[in-house]
Amino acid sequence: MSEKYDASGVPTTGHVWDDDLGDFTNQxxxxxxxxxxxxxxxxxxxxxxxxxxxxxxxxxxxxxxxxWSAIKEMEEDKGTVDAVRKxxxxxxxxxxxxxxxADSELSEYVKRSGKVLxxxxxxxxxGTNGVGTKDKxxxxxxxxxxxxxxYGGKIDTIHETVVGGRQGMMTxxxxxxxxxxxxxVAKYVLAMSEEGKxxxxxxxxxxxxxxxxxxxxxxxxxxxxxxxxxAMGSANLTDKVWRFEGSLDGIKRTIxxxxxxxxxxxxxAVMPSFKEAGKLxxxxxxxxxxxxxxxxxxxxxxxxxPxxxxxxxPxxxPxxx
Amino acid sequence: xxxxxxDKVAAxxxxxxxxxxxxxxGKTIHAKRMPGRFRSYKYMTGAFWLIFFIGxxxxxxxxxxxxxxxxxxxxxxxxxxxxPQDIWMLSLVLLFLAMTLFAVTSVASxxxxxxxxxxxxxxxxxxxxxxxxxxxxxxxxxxxxxxxxGEKVTKKIIKHALWMLVAILTGISFSAWFVDxxxxxxxxLHFNLPPVGWTVLVAFVxxxxxxxxxxxxxxxxxxxxxxxxQAVMTDSQTILPTYDVARGEPRGKIKRGAEANLAKQGDCIxxxxxxxxxxxxxxxxxxxxxxxxxCGLCLDACDAIxxxxxxxxxxIRYASLDEMNGKPxxxxxxxxxxxxxxxVIMIALAGIVYGLxxxxxxxxxxxxxxxxxFVTLSDGSIRNRYEFKVLNKTPNDLHVEVxxxxxxxxxxxxxxxxxxxxxxxxxxSFTIFVKAPAKGIKAEETPxxxxxxxxxDKxxxxxxxxxxxxxxP
Numbered sequence: 038m039s040e041k042y043d044a045s046g047v048p049t050t051g052h053v054w055d056d057d058l059g060d061f062t063n064q065x066x067x068x069x070x071x072x073x074x075x076x077x078x079x080x081x082x083x084x085x086x087x088x089x090x091x092x093x094x095x096x097x098x099x100x101x102x103x104x105w106s107a108i109k110e111m112e113e114d115k116g117t118v119d120a121v122r123k124x125x126x127x128x129x130x131x132x133x134x135x136x137x138x139a140d141s142e143l144s145e146y147v148k149r150s151g152k153v154l155x156x157x158x159x160x161x162x163x164g165t166n167g168v169g170t171k172d173k174x175x176x177x178x179x180x181x182x183x184x185x186x187x188y189g190g191k192i193d194t195i196h197e198t199v200v201g202g203r204q205g206m207m208t209x210x211x212x213x214x215x216x217x218x219x220x221x222v223a224k225y226v227l228a229m230s231e232e233g234k235x236x237x238x239x240x241x242x243x244x245x246x247x248x249x250x251x252x253x254x255x256x257x258x259x260x261x262x263x264x265x266x267x268a269m270g271s272a273n274l275t276d277k278v279w280r281f282e283g284s285l286d287g288i289k290r291t292i293x294x295x296x297x298x299x300x301x302x303x304x305x306a307v308m309p310s311f312k313e314a315g316k317l318x319x320x321x322x323x324x325x326x327x328x329x330x331x332x333x334x335x336x337x338x339x340x341x342x343p344x345x346x347x348x349x350x351p352x353x354x355p356x357x358x
Numbered sequence: 359x360x361x362x363x364x365d366k367v368a369a370x371x372x373x374x375x376x377x378x379x380x381x382x383x384g385k386t387i388h389a390k391r392m393p394g395r396f397r398s399y400k401y402m403t404g405a406f407w408l409i410f411f412i413g414x415x416x417x418x419x420x421x422x423x424x425x426x427x428x429x430x431x432x433x434x435x436x437x438x439x440x441x442p443q444d445i446w447m448l449s450l451v452l453l454f455l456a457m458t459l460f461a462v463t464s465v466a467s468x469x470x471x472x473x474x475x476x477x478x479x480x481x482x483x484x485x486x487x488x489x490x491x492x493x494x495x496x497x498x499x500x501x502x503x504x505x506x507x508g509e510k511v512t513k514k515i516i517k518h519a520l521w522m523l524v525a526i527l528t529g530i531s532f533s534a535w536f537v538d539x540x541x542x543x544x545x546x547l548h549f550n551l552p553p554v555g556w557t558v559l560v561a562f563v564x565x566x567x568x569x570x571x572x573x574x575x576x577x578x579x580x581x582x583x584x585x586x587x588q589a590v591m592t593d594s595q596t597i598l599p600t601y602d603v604a605r606g607e608p609r610g611k612i613k614r615g616a617e618a619n620l621a622k623q624g625d626c627i628x629x630x631x632x633x634x635x636x637x638x639x640x641x642x643x644x645x646x647x648x649x650x651x652x653c654g655l656c657l658d659a660c661d662a663i664x665x666x667x668x669x670x671x672x673x674i675r676y677a678s679l680d681e682m683n684g685k686p687x688x689x690x691x692x693x694x695x696x697x698x699x700x701x702v703i704m705i706a707l708a709g710i711v712y713g714l715x716x717x718x719x720x721x722x723x724x725x726x727x728x729x730x731x732f733v734t735l736s737d738g739s740i741r742n743r744y745e746f747k748v749l750n751k752t753p754n755d756l757h758v759e760v761x762x763x764x765x766x767x768x769x770x771x772x773x774x775x776x777x778x779x780x781x782x783x784x785x786x787s788f789t790i791f792v793k794a795p796a797k798g799i800k801a802e803e804t805p806x807x808x809x810x811x812x813x814x815d816k817x818x819x820x821x822x823x824x825x826x827x828x829x830x831p
Contacts, residue, residue: 166730183733183735183741184736185736276737276738278734331789333733333743
C-alpha cells in the first residue's frame with residue numbers, strides 16, 4: 038500500500054514511525070496564520086488595556102491603561118436605567134401617595150417597582166404578594182390582600198403605617214378573668230364571627246360570654262359593637278378575618294395572654310418604622326404604599342381625593358363592613 | 359473483494375480524479391454573454407427583483423404599503439397589520455415557500471438558482487457592468503493578464519465604483535423594507551441612522567459587493583446549502599439541462615476534406631461554446647454536477663451552433679434521466695413526490711388564508727393570580743384576582759367593558775366599573791377582581807369565562823375561559 042500512496046517530494050519533518058508514517062511540513066493556511074498573529078497581538082493589547090496582572094503581595098493589581106472596571110461598567114448601565122426612570126421618579130418625589138394613585142401611568146409604574154420593594158422589605162413577614170405568613174402560633178403578620186384593616190385601608194393611613202410602624206396591644210386577662218369567663222367570652226367572640234353579632238347576641242348558648250364581654254374591659258378597645266377602633270388598631274371581632282388564630286383555643290390564648298403584653302405567651306404584633314430604619318427613601322415608601330393599596334384591599338378616600346378613588350377603582354374593593 | 363480487484367477500483371478512482379477539475383475560485387470566470395431564449399428568460403425573471411428596489415416607496419392610505427416594522431414588532435401589508443401574536447402564520451408562509459421550492463426543484467431542478475436567486479441575478483448584473491466597462495469576455499481576460507497601466511486602473515476604478523453604487527443601493531433598498539422608506543432616506547442623508555441601521559447597511563453593502571463582485575459562483579458551489587440539498591430533490595423524472603451523450607459522442611471538430619469521418623462522429627463539434635457561456639464554469643457534457651445552476655445559457659449557446667452547422671437543436675436540452683436512458687417519460691401528475699409537495703402547499707395556503715381572514719380585532723388573555731389563589735374577605739365572601747391582557751388590533755384606542763359568563767351565583771366584578779382604555783396596536787393589562795358570596799360557592803374550582811367588549815364598536819369582542827378558585831365549601 039505504501040508505494041501506492043507514496044508522497045515523495047513533499048517535505049516531511051523526517052520523523053518516521055510505524056514503518057511508514059511521517060509528518061508533512063505543510064504551512065497552515067495564510068488566513069489561519071494571520072488569525073494566530075492577530076490573536077497574539079490581541080492578548081498583549083488586552084493585558085495592557087484591561088486589569089490583568091495581580092499583585093498578591095501588595096493586595097492590589099495592575100489596573101490597566103483603559104481604566105475599565107466591572108463596577109464602573111455596572112454603574113454606567115445603571116445610569117442608563119435611571120435615566121429612563123428619571124421622569125417618573127422626579128414626579129413621584131413631589132407627590133403624595135394619593136396623587137400617585139390617581140395618576141394611572143404612575144401607578145402602573147409604581148406597581149412594578151413596588152413589587153420588587155415589597156419582596157425585599159415586606160414579604161419576609163407579610164408573605165409574597167401580601168398573602169400573610171403563618172407560624173405554629175397562628176398568623177404571624179396580617180394578610181394585606183383582604184379588605185380587613187386594623188388601622189385602616191385608606192391610602193394615607195397605609196402611608197402612616199409604613200412610615201411609623203405599628204405596635205399592637207392587648208392586655209393579658211389571665212389575672213382579671215377566670216378560666217370559665219375566658220372560655221365563655223371566647224365562645225361568644227367566635228359566634229360573633231361565625232353567625233354575625235345580632236345572631237350571637239340572641240344565642241342563649243353564648244349569653245354568658247356576652248355578659249363577660251360587656252361587663253369586663255373588652256368594649257373599651259373593641260367597642261360596644263365589637264367592631265374595633267382603627268384609631269388604636271383594635272380588631273373587628275364581628276368579621277370573618279382573624280388577626281391571629283380563629284379557633285376557640287386560639288381566641289382563648291389571645292384573651293388570656295394578650296398582645297405585646299410582656300407575658301412570654303403573649304401574641305407578638307410589631308411592625309417596625311420604615312422611616313426610622315432608614316433603609317428606604319421617601320419615594321420608595323410611597324411606591325410601597327401604592328403597591329400595598331393595590332393588592333386588593335385599598336379603600337378609596339371619599340373625602341380627600343374623590344378623583345383618586347375613581348382612578349384607583351380597578352384596585353379598590355368596596356368596603357364590606 | 360480480493361486484492362487485485364481492490365487495486366483496480368482504487369486505480370480507477372484515482373484516474374477519474376486526475377481529469378476532474380474542481381473550481382475553487384483560483385481563476386475568475388469570464389463567461390461569454392450571448393442572446394438566446396434562456397438568456398431572455400433570465401432577464402425577465404431577474405427583473406422581478408426591481409420590486410426589491412421600488413417596493414418600499416409604494417404608499418397605501420398614507421402609510422408604507424409593505425412594512426416589516428421590526429422596532430414596533432408589526433407587519434403592515436396595505437390595511438392589514440399583523441402583530442407578533444399572529445406570527446404562527448409566518449411559519450406557514452415559510453412552509454409554503456420551502457414546499458414551492460421543493461416542488462419546482464422536483465419538476466425542473468434548480469429553477470430558483472438559475473433564474474431567481476439573488477446571488478445569480480446580482481452576479482449577472484455585476485458581470486453586465488463589468489462587460490460594459492471592460493469589454494467582452496476575451497477583452498476582460500486580456501485586461502486581467504495585462505500589466506498595470508493607466509487604462510487598466512481607470513477601467514477597474516470605474517467598474518468597482520459602479521459595483522459599489524449597486525451594492526449601496528441594494529443595502530438601502532433592503533433597509534427600506536423595515537422602516538419608513540422616506541424617513542430612512544432622510545435619516546441616511548443626515549447621517550442620523552441608529553447603530554443597528556448602520557450595521558445592517560454596511561453589512562449589506564459589503565456583502566453584496568463581495569458576494570456578487572468577487573465570490574460569484576464560489577458562493578453557489580461552496581457557500582450555499584441549497585446547492586447541496588438539490589441532489590436529494592431531483593430524481594430520474596426531473597428535467598434539467600442535459601447533454602445528449604448518445605447523440606453527441608464521439609465529439610469532434612468538423613474538418614474540411616474529411617467528410618468521410620463525419621458519419622462516425624456525433625453531433626457535438628467540441629466548440630466549447632457551452633463552457634464559455636457558463637457563469638459557473640462547468641462543462642455540462644460531463645453530466646449533471648454541483649456547479650450547474652441550471653440557468654440554460656449553455657442551451658442557448660449550443661442551439662446557436664447547431665443552427666450554424668445545420669444540425670437539429672437540442673443537443674443540450676432540458677431532459678430527464680428517464681428520457682436519456684430511453685425509459686418511458688411519465689406525466690407530471692404521475693410524479694408522486696411533486697403531488698405530495700403540492701398537497702402540503704395547499705394545506706399551508708389554506709392555513710394562511712384562514713389566518714388572514716380570522717385575524718380578529720381583539721384578543722384577551724386572563725391570568726388568574728396564583729398567590730394568593732383567593733382571598734377571604736371580612737364578610738366571608740371569596741375574592742379572586744385576575745390580570746387581564748387585552749390586545750387591541752384595531753387602528754383606534756377603544757374602551758372595553760368587562761363581563762363574565764358562568765362563575766358563581768351572586769358574583770360581582772370589581773375594577774371595571776367604568777370602561778377601560780385599551781391602546782391600539784399593543785397590549786394593555788389591568789387587574790380585575792371577582793367577589794363571590796360564600797353561600798354561592800359550590801366547588802373549589804368554578805369555570806368562569808370573561809368577555810371584553812368595546813364600547814365604541816360592539817362587534818369588537820374577545821373571550822377567555824378561566825376559573826374561580828375558592829376554599830373547599
